[in-house]
Amino acid sequence: MNTVLITGGAGFIGTHLMVRLAPSCRVSIIDNFHRDALRFLEGAKPLSVTVNECDVLDSSRLSAAMEGVDTVFHLAAIAGVSSYYAQPARTLEVNLLGTLNVVKAAVAAGVSRVVYLSSSEVYGSRAVRVTENTPASVGPVSDPRWVYAISKLAAEQSVMHLCQAAGVAYTIVRPFNIYGPGQVGEGAISNFCAAAAAGKPLVVYGDGTAVRAWCYISDFIDALVAVATAESGRHRMFNIGNPRSVETSVGLAQRVCRIAGGGQITWKDVQRAEIDVRLPCIDEARSLVGYEPRVELDEGIGKTLEWFRTNSNGGGQ
Secondary structure, eight states, X not given: OOEEEEETTTSHHHHHHHHHHTTTSEEEEEEOOSSOOGGGGTTSOOOOEEEEEOOTTOHHHHHHHTTTOSEEEEOOOOOSHHHHHHOHHHHHIIIIIHHHHHHHHHHHHTOSEEEEEOOGGGGOSEEEXXXXXXXXXXXXXXXXXXXXXXXXXXXXXXXXHHHHHHTOEEEEEXXXXXXXXXXXSOOHHHHHHHHHHTTOXXXXXXXXOOEEEOEEHHHHHHHHHHHHXXXXXXXXXXXXXXXXXXXXXXXXXXXXXXXXXXXXEEEEOOOSOOOOEEXXXXXXXXXXXXXXXXXXXXXXHHHHHHHHHHOTTOSOO
């Protein structure tokens, strides 16, 4: 992996991946800057990275960005539950047609590998120790909540079969609730930490019993780079998360209040379909690339909270 293109490179995960790869690879990123985590890198150690403003729906500019690239990390997507409800058609268009554009451009440019970030949402509302072979599941198609999962499933198939037909290696990753400094989109930990840093109430939706396994960003990037570079990661799919860092949503709010030294919790009714539980089995990544998450939940929350205190205009809802 010498020359890398990251689509969605200005986002939360994209910027962390860029920082990790830039010292050892020639990195370029494309993004439409709908969400911009790059602005938080101002003043940091300069990185030799090429930044292009480009949308994955713009196939001609996308093709130009692929020239000379050997590995593509396709991260660009419409994400966040509020987006699914506000822009279901746009979610489908970007996540599916955008992925088709990326893969076709990558194949035409002769890249060696396409690494695609899918989603744990494809496992449905009750995902308990799911493996990569657990059947996918979605809720009622009339509920826009499932537009995202459906678009990600269709995009997975696009990546797999277009790459196979062209003889290009692919790796598909299903992330499970990634969090950490620089998160500019939606997420319970980022929302809670942003509220705590601003001295505002932490809002828990529903009865607070929804369960998630939370994975700190550095652990996720470790795993992502490992599966993307390993020979054993070719033509495979991986769940990446931290099955040890499990908490209910109200328990998570209480942790943030404790770590922050105080805070108030308020409640709101859920106005959308809820995911009851989402816990990964990561045995595939453990056995093939030796992945083991290292950052436990309290430590990760502490680092994230400190970032939001330093960057009071940061992410969250």
